[in-house]
Each structure stands twice: as C-alpha cells, then as structure tokens.
Amino acid sequence: MCEKFTVCENSMEMLVQNNLNLPKVTEEDGCLLSGFNEEKCLRKISSGLFTFQTYLEYVQETFTSERQKVESLCYSTKHLATTIRQMVINPDEVIIPDSATQKSLLAKLKSDKTWIEKITTHLILRDFTSFMEKTVRAVRYLKNTRSFSV
C-alpha cells in the first residue's frame, strides 16, 4: 500500500477515527499473558477471522494489483478460522456472519471515491495485520503451554 499508493503509516493516521468496525483483540478477550483465557480467546480469534473474511473480500476487489496474494490470504484466513473453531470447546459460540450481514457490510464498504477506497483498504490490512500478530502470540502460547497439536 505504502509503495503503490503512498498510503503509509504516519501519513494517514489522522484518519483513524474510522467506523469500519474491524475486529480487534482487546484486553477482555483473554488473549494476553495476564488473564489468558483459552476458550474465550480462541472464540474471539475464530469469530474475528470469520468477520475479516468479508473485509478481505473487499480488499480483493480494491487492491487489484495484488489480487493473487489477497486471494490466498482470504483462503488461508478462512482455513485458520475453521481450524481454530474446532479447537473451541463450544464451537457454536463462534460467531460466523451470515451471508446477509456480509452482503450489507460489503455494500457499506463500497465507495465511489478512490481515495476513501484506498484508505479503507489500508485500514483493513493494517488491522488485519495487528489481529494476526495477536493470534500468532496466543496460539503459540497455547501450543507451548498446553499439550495439544495445532
């Protein structure tokens, strides 16, 4: 994003007051070392990744120069979301957006202004990166402390 569209960190952080409702891992989700809660955290991660699915589909449409990469990102995110869902004791508690919700979200994200489109794409990717970092830490911590195979 930074190289291709000059949408970089620092340059646009002023616009962070977005209403994109991107999934975020917060302290209450039990994904940090203090107050780590396996069930809660995995549920959050799985739900979050399922939610990101729609956003990534949007990115697929807007970030056309990297289409292939985004496609595989979409695919592997879905795969990861499903895997983590299987690790949750009560998989039904994982929230998977239904197709109506997805459709309305996609419609909401769309904008006829290229600028807004770019910012939206940037924010989605930024928050997805942050979400994945937290996912990596939490899953690794689980793997190292509990004896199960991922």
Added chain:
Amino acid sequence: MARPPGPPLPRLLPALLLAAAAAALPRRPCAPAGLPPDTVLGRPGANVTLSCRGEGLANDTVSWELETRRGRRLAQGDALPLRGLQRDDAGRYSCRAGGRPLRTLRLLVQDPPEVPRVSCYRRSHDRDVLCEWPLRQKPAPGTQATLWVKRRFTAENATEQQCRYFSKVQKFVCRLKVPPGVDDNKPLVVSTCVRNGAGSAAGEDKIITLSGVLKPDPPLNVTVRALERWPQRLRVAWAYPSSWDPRFYWLRFQVRYRPEPARTFTEVDQVTQTSLDIADAWRGTRHVVQVRAQEEFGHGAWSEWSREAVGTPWTDPRDLASEPGPFSSQFPAEDGTDGYGATLPPELFGAEPAEEAADGGLAEAGGRSGAAPYTFLMAGGSLLLGIALFVGIVVRYRRTRRAGGRRGAKADGAGQHALVPLAPPSPGSPLSETPLLPPAAAPPAPGPFHVTNLDYFFSGK
C-alpha cells in the same frame, strides 16, 4: 522504490491534514517558574546590581556579605555591583548597617533551560516507557522537568510525570507508567516542559505508540562454539535479554560475523531461534560474532549489538600436522606433492580480492605488489595452469599404475558444502585430467566458499 505517478492530490492531502491536526492540538502551557520575592536573576556573564535600599544611610555604613563566603567583605555601599556573573556567584547576599541586618537578597545565576528533545523507548512489553533527553549542560538548581501523556483523539486528562536528572549520563529521564490494556498501536501524545527561575522551554509534542517505541536490550551470553569434524562451521548461541519475557512475546534476531582479519561483517536476518550455525566460516580463523534483537513482527527499533563473542572452527589435528587446506586434501595425501600443496593454501585463496580470484589470481598469493596485477596474473595464471596440468598427468599416471587403489579416498566430510568434485578419482576415464583444471583457474564458486560472503574477497590485509 519508484512510485507510480499518482494523482498529486493524495500526496498533498496528508501533509495538509497533518498541519491542521498539529495546529488543532491545544498547547500545554509551559510558563517559567515564578521568582520568589527578594530574588534577583542574572544570566551568566551579565552584570547585576544588588540594592540594599537602606535609605538615608551613609554609603560607607552599608556592608555586604555573601552567606557562602562568610567573613569576606564585599564592596561597601547601598548598591552592590556584580560584573561578569559566574555560576558560583549565586547565593544569599545580605546587607547590614552598623551591625544591624537590613535585607537579604537571593541571587540566581542561571540560563533558561535547554529545549528538551525527547525520545522514548521501552525495553519490552511489560516494562514502562522511558522518555529521556540529553542536556549539554548541567541543569540549574531548581530546574523542574514535567512530562504529560495522553491518548490521542481523546478528551481524557493527561497523566503528569516528574522527570529526574541523572548526572552520570547527563539526561533527564521520565518513567511513563503504561496502564494495562492500552492498545499497543494507539497513538499517545507526549508533551514536555522544563522550567527554572530564568525561563522555561517546552518540547515539541511527540506522537508515539507503545509498540513503536520498543527497543529491546541486546541479547546476552553470546557464545561461539566449534563443531567437531566441521572445519567451516561455528555454532552461535545466545539468550534473551533479561528484560524480555519470552513466554508470550518473542524477538527476532540478526547475527553478524566476520573472520577476524576481515573488516566487514556478514549479516544473517530473520533468525527466530536463539542459535545459528554459520556454515561458511574460514578454516582455522578466529571469528567475531554479534547478535541484536527486535520485536518479532518488526515493531520498534533494533537493540544495540551484543558484546562481541569470538570462536574458531574445529581444526583437524592431522591437518595441523601435515598440510592444511581443502585443495591439497582433494588428493590422497601421499599423492599430493609438496609443490602442489604449497601452491594452494586455502587461507591465501580466501584472502584474494574479487577480480583476482575471478581470473586465476591464485598466483597472486605470493606477492601482493599490486603494481601491475594483470601482467602478473597472466603469467602466474598460465604458470599455475601448467603446473596443475603437469600434476594432473603425474597423478593420473600414478593412479593408473596403482590399479584404482583408493576410490573416493577423501569424502567431503569437511564442510556442509560438498566439495566440488575437482578431481573425482576415476582412473579409467579418459577425461580424468580435465577436472583438474578448475583449481588452477580459480573456480567461480568452489565448494567451501559462500558466494554471499564477500569477505572472502575483500578482506583485510
């Protein structure tokens, strides 16, 4: 690097927004500390006159005294002129007339504080943020430094911290308590104000994120170990710095190493473990190794480099006894004549500059006059070629006579890079001498040398 020419607007817009945002930030007031009554301020080097205001008294009856230098009489008179103030002129001056104290004035000799240029860092995710700035001069007594921090785009009140001066490092340091649960990527605004009697100075507002100011301590206990039977390997191991708890957050590392005679380091990136095998070490040479660390996802800055650790790869005791080197050992020891072995000592080969090594510069090994390298090279190269051919023929001749005695006499147990089969012992083959050519012609990438390690070519001489 090259950006596609985009519309000019987007590039302009962020700058405008930034400027607007900066202007909109309400500036924290940073007023000078008020002077208490009966205090006089003077800058170093300036002139100041203290006045006793003992009106109606004859000039010669008023005397002055500086408390810290009691007993030493200063000038007499109602007005005490002090010229070219120095820092140690500061203190309490009292005037008296006929033994009766009239007035005490406090003289401050100080400059207004330096403008703080703050930088913040954090040793790990579970440490407080430290914000600090260096000073050119020791701060005047009574200088106060304050730091405020608040989340950006919020109306919340800023938390205030007092900063302390550490004379050893000549820095003001403020400890910024991080409330748990603050998003690592959310921007915080840090403002500073330093004040003393002579004035005040506000630092520019700084926008930081908790993850952006991470700067781990350098890795600890770096060790370099030889691996038995691997003359070109070194195993580097290190430990997380004690300030970083690896249970949850991890670091990634960068390792750099150089053979002691070389000046430049080879760097290895993206190391996530706490050990690394170097596979292209120079035989029998001491190597210097350092490691540094960064948060695993690249947040924040790299640590400083660790302390240097040194190590030498394993050396075959037998090699020490006879002749060392990968090239002479290509041949069964009995077959290698003294002359041949001596022309190709590995350390000389390793030390060749690139261009020479690239076109038969082995001959250069003896004398590095460098005056006319090319003529020398040509001569040397052809000489070597001749010798090699000759040796090849001799070897082949002997081999055939011994009726294929040793097959594969020397396995390449010498290094991870299988030695290029310069001379596979295949006595029967009519082409058996051709593989002998490469050593003389300085193979572009002979087995044991890593092409990426430029030190082989540019080494200290």
